[in-house]
Amino acid sequence: xxxxxxxxxxxxxxxxxxxxxxxxxxxxxxxxxxxxxxxxxxxxxxxxxxxxxxxxxxxxxxxxxxxxxxxxxxxxxxxxxxxxxxxxxxxxxxxxxxxxxxxxxxxxxxxxxxxxxxxxxxxxxxxxxxxxxxxxxxxxxxxxxxxxxxxxxxxxxxxxxxxxxxxxxxxxxxxxxxxxxxxxxxxxxxxxxxxxxxxxxxxxxxxxxxxxxxxxxxxxxxxxxxxxxxxxxxxxxxxxxxxxxxxxxxxxxxxxxxxx
Numbered sequence: 722x723x724x725x726x727x728x729x730x731x732x733x734x735x736x737x738x739x740x741x742x743x744x745x746x747x748x749x750x751x752x753x754x755x756x757x758x759x760x761x762x763x764x765x766x767x768x769x770x771x772x773x774x775x776x777x778x779x780x781x782x783x784x785x786x787x788x789x790x791x792x793x794x795x796x797x798x799x800x801x802x803x804x805x806x807x808x809x810x811x812x813x814x815x816x817x818x819x820x821x822x823x824x825x826x827x828x829x830x831x832x833x834x835x836x837x838x839x840x841x842x843x844x845x846x847x848x849x850x851x852x853x854x855x856x857x858x859x860x861x862x863x864x865x866x867x868x869x870x871x872x873x874x875x876x877x878x879x880x881x882x883x884x885x886x887x888x889x890x891x892x893x894x895x896x897x898x899x900x901x902x903x904x905x906x907x908x909x910x911x912x913x914x915x916x917x918x919x920x921x922x923x924x925x926x927x928x929x930x931x932x933x934x935x936x937x938x939x940x941x942x943x944x945x946x947x948x949x950x951x952x953x954x955x956x957x958x959x960x961x962x963x964x965x966x967x968x969x970x971x972x973x974x975x976x977x978x979x980x981x
Contacts, residue, residue, distance in 0.1 A: 724959065725960065726956050726958060727856065728757070729762075729915060730763065730952065730953065731763050731915060732751055732752075733919060734919055734921075736767075736923070738924035739775070740770075741769045741779075744770070759800045759954075761856060762794075762800055763888065766805045766888045766919075769806050771923045773807070774841065775844075776809065776844050780814050782808070782810065787806055788819065795823045796823050798823075799823050801820060803821065805817060805819070805865050815845055817832070818864075820863060830851065830865070831847065831848025832848060833847055835867070836867045841867075853881060853882050860882040860883050860884075862881075862885045862886070864885055864886065866887065866890060869887050869889070869899070870898075873978075880911070882912060883913065884912050884914065884957060885910065885913070892928065893930035899916065903934050904934075907936035908939065910972075911939075911972055915955065918931050919931065920950060930948055931946055931949070932947050933945070933946050933953075938961065938965040
């Protein structure tokens with residue numbers, strides 16, 4: 722049976738460019754400082770390095786130090802830790818989101834849509850399958866940054882999930898698109914949508930305003946934080962989700978299709 726509420730803590734940091742140790746120290750302090758229920762902690766895209774195109778130098782295997790750190794944090798704080806990082810596997814590099822549980826199990830999703838404008842497709846390999854995870858009866862679809870621009874990939878056929886989490890390094894210059902598309906994904910999929918972004922500037926001179934946000938299943942803005950670091954716990958309400966989907970069963974009328 723699904724729990725009535727799900728507590729998710731979104732961490733919106735100023736990522737130190739390509740400095741894994743400094744970033745992990747920052748997150749460790751923030752996670753330790755969370756008050757109240759600590760169920761799922763969400764870090765942004767490439768949380769340990771920033772959105773770098775240097776996986777040849779910075780990527781790690783699945784048994785590398787950053788994954789070990791995520792596991793240690795999940796066990797220590799009895800919560801799920803999720804976020805994306807550079808992973809090296811079988812001679813390829815992936816922008817991979819990990820869903821690390823305190824029991825040691827790890828779910829993975831490799832970013833499907835690589836950001837060609839920044840050359841991401843020249844350094845990383847795309848994923849080919851979605852990952853819908855479960856926690857306390859809640860089903861969550863995990864996505865990474867540029868995936869947000871492609872609604873078919875997120876389509877909620879048959880109400881197969883209750884929420885989407887997008888982790889990102891989405892620049893300030895396109896913040897309007899970020900906020901608008903998060904809201905649109907919530908409306909069209911009748912689900913909660915949480916987007917977790919970063920702030921500050923990266924090593925390429927790109928600025929980030931954060932705008933991490935939670936939208937409800939009718940597109941209502943529940944929370945948004947702009948311009949500075951944040952560590953905010955938001956609550957997903959089962960009753961709200963079920964009421965919306967029962968009173969407005971729009972998902973039943975959606976087109977049927979198969980993703981190839």
